[in-house]
Amino acid sequence: MRKARRGAAAAAALVALCAALLPGQSASAADAGPPPEVLPALREWHGTAGEFTLTDRARIAVDARDGRTESDARRFGGTELTGHHPVTRGRARAGDVVLRQDPSLKGELGAEGYRISVGDRLTVTAATSTGVFYGTRTVLQLLNDDGRAARGSATDVPAYRERGVGVCACYIHVSLPWFERLMKDMASQKLNQLWIEGKVKSDVDPKTAFWGYYTKAEARQLAAVAAKYHIELIPEINSPGHMDPYLENHPELQLKDKDGTPSAPRLDISKPEALAYYTSLVDEAVKAWGAKQWHMGADEYMIGSAYPNYPQLQAEATKRFGDKASPDDLFADFINQVDTHVKAGGRTLRIWNDGLAGKNTVVPLDRDITVEHWTGGGSIEKPSALLAEGRPVMNSAYSLYLVRGGFTMNTQKLYDSDWTPLRFEDETLTGRPANLTGAKISLWPDSAAAETENEVEAKTFMPLRFLAQATWGGPKPAATYAGFETLARTLGHAPDWANTDRTPVADGTYRLTAPGAKSLAPAAGSGVALVRGSTAAWTATATTDGYYTLKSAESGQCLDATRGKRYLGAPLEVGAELSAGTCSATARTQRWQLEPAGNGHGHGVVIRNAISQLAVGERETDGAAVQSLTGQAFGPQALGTVS
Structure with missing residues (x-):
């Protein structure tokens, strides 16, 4: 297979994994050997004696009506597994890898869970094509060493439905090959959501077409790669703050303070044309990305300033909603109007949490909007309060940030402290609400010239694997972070991860x-x-x-x-x-x-x-x-x- 992984990784994992039996595992199963060394760790494993060996004669036997599973199987057998293994819909024989799709199992396995049975043949069974795909990600790791896998069975279902990565290609341009490598690596770890704040080259407003953008063809290409790896791509154009890439040439839409000084990043939401302008950009971008969810940011609108400096916002709030209204009500109404707009297209809306201070006492924020909670303190509403209102909430904590030239998450500290998505910046939940969707790491280019794409890619390696482990929810794969990192680096990148020769000529x-x-x-x-x-x-x-x-x-x-x-x-x-x-x-x-x-x-x-x-x-x-x-x-x- 791709690389040998004996020695240190096996020893480190054995120390952790032999310490206790997994739930549902019998003593005889433990005697057959520890759970396989895979990331994220399997939620449940029952080992038996013996091994399965992948030979050159092995086929990929597909038992599914979903053409997506067969397409995935061809890539799995053709380029991901060592050697070329043809796909067949015929009867499986000993030595084959079997991919089965059984929709009747959705109640047990959900949309992403799967079973693996390793015996005379290696069988992956799931209710959906995504579940089968995730099962093949585990198979690639099981066979990573020398084509042999311990016999046994596993049932593996994720704990959280959203397991994400965010990349702000805001202002700057992040290359398409970088994104493709990221998505291959995400898929290998069963991460299923990629948020991109990126600008699409606009025909609606050609004034915004300065570099940093993606052409519509490039947006479609990125969306196709995401779909290929069962990743949901969620695009963003931030609003009403951080809009300078769009408002730079639109002074008429820039928010002006009481002295008439314009703020290039801020959209003046007191003007009716502000919503029309923003939603025109949304409609164009959504069509290019083909997204089912839309992120509008809505963060840091008043960063470095305060509402009283912009009296037109209070005046418009009073005009629309009465004397008890505040600028926060106008802000909430702007978000709600965007929500109504994207819902009309069959999509859902997401925002960051920091604009929610609970001061919008007249206009409540629509409760179907997903709130990504990244910061707390002061008057900002706590995650528990948002969850109690029935809102979908995602943990996008600052502790999960990787900033070019700035803060980088302390993966070792998080691993050693047994971090889970229940731990937010200013609050740790005592129970797990059903509307807590999951967690994501976020990559930001605050000092874009401080690190290259390759440097960012390298420092993202362990955070990706930690986030995958924490959101999939299996048992801790190693007692120490050193053991976890050894295992992760031994398993390496996805098998078809394009680690191309980046220095093609000699010095x-x-x-x-x-x-x-x-x-x-x-x-x-x-x-x-x-x-x-x-x-x-x-x-x-x-x-x-x-x-x-x-x-x-x-x-x-x-x-x-x-x-x-x-x-x-x-x-x-x-x-x-x-x-x-x-x-x-x-x-x-x-x-x-x-x-x-x-x-x-x-x-x-x-x-x-x-x-x-x-x-x-x-x-x-x-x-x-x-x-x-x-x-x-x-x-x-x-x-x-x-x-």
Whole structure:
């Protein structure tokens, strides 16, 4: 299989798992061996003597009317398991892996649970295609070592229905390959929800189409990948706060204080056209993403300020709802109107919790809105109060945050303290209400230039596995965090996780020649020009996180992206001229990835900035090197080494 995993991982897991019998496990089952080493840990396991061995002759026998199960089975047998195992609908024989779908089991297994039976054949049974899929994720781990699995049976049903990851691609652009790797890894851990705050390139409002966006085709591509891995994708456009990517060119919609000073991030909800503008963006984005749920954020509307600074909000609240109304009532009404709008399209709404202070005494917030509780304190309503009102509540606690250049969740502390979704920032629930939906980790780009995508991916590895374990709800897989991490890293990534060669050329000096005998060369004022016939050469040095620095052999300076408009520290202006500056090991904007040219670029390589995700291109007017959407192909076939 993918890698051997004897020794330390097995020893660490045995210490923890042999300490006690699982619920429903007999002494004779324990004598047959400990539960298998999988993540998240199986909720229940009954071991028997002997082993199942996957051979080259094994087939994937499908017993399901759902074509989705058969599609998953083809990928499972063709690219995920070692070797190629054909799919058959014929009668299973000894040595086969059997995937069965039995809708009558939904009352017992729900929409995501499954059974595994390991004997002469290995059988996964579930009520739905998703349950079968999750069973195959466990099978991949069972057979990860050498194609052998201990005989026995398991019934595995998640404790929480929402097991999520959130990625704020707000302002910045997070690459599609990064998202695809994330979703493959999520699926391997049975995580089922991905929230993306990302901007779709708008035809409704072309003024918002500056870089950071996803085209509608890219949004559909991400949605298709999510569906492929049984992940629900939930998009967001934040409102009425944090709207500067949309309101930057709409001063007429920006909230202005009592002195007339506009606040670019805030939508003026006292204006009727504010709702019309926001819902027009929602309708366009929802169609592109194909989502069944919509997240509107609704957080930090008054961060750094207060309602009295904006008297028009109080005036409009009084006009609409009477003398007892407050701006909080106007805020709640705006959310309710968005809720009504998305429900009309057959969707449900989600918001963050921090705008809920209980001061909306005239206009109650619709109770079908899911509240994601991330922070507490002060007058903010506690999770128990929201749950008591019958609202769906998700634990999105700040302790589960990973911030570029800032706070990163302490996974070891959470694991050692036996954290569960019952533990919020300011309250730990004593019981588990049915309307507590689950939990998610959240990735934020507050200092976007502080870490590259590859660095974020690396530091997300253990949080993903911890969150999966905590929300699936099985027994603790190791007594210590060290044992848990050893097991997680031994099991590794999903089997088809694209750990591609991110440094395709050896360290050395290269002439970056473009078609037409042009090459990069530093120009006056530390600019970088594309110079015809230049002999400029660049020394490529791989970085530890899978990129390159490019140092000019002429000037000794490194290629950088420091000019143009920045958001959260990321240089995101298309057409901004590149620069060359003093080489710095810590400057992430000096890190570049080399990609094979294609998709109309010609042959050679495209050089893409690790932070902006924009490529090195040529400005038409003067040939200067700039940040570009499409990029310039360098080299007729590959980078040419300087002899």
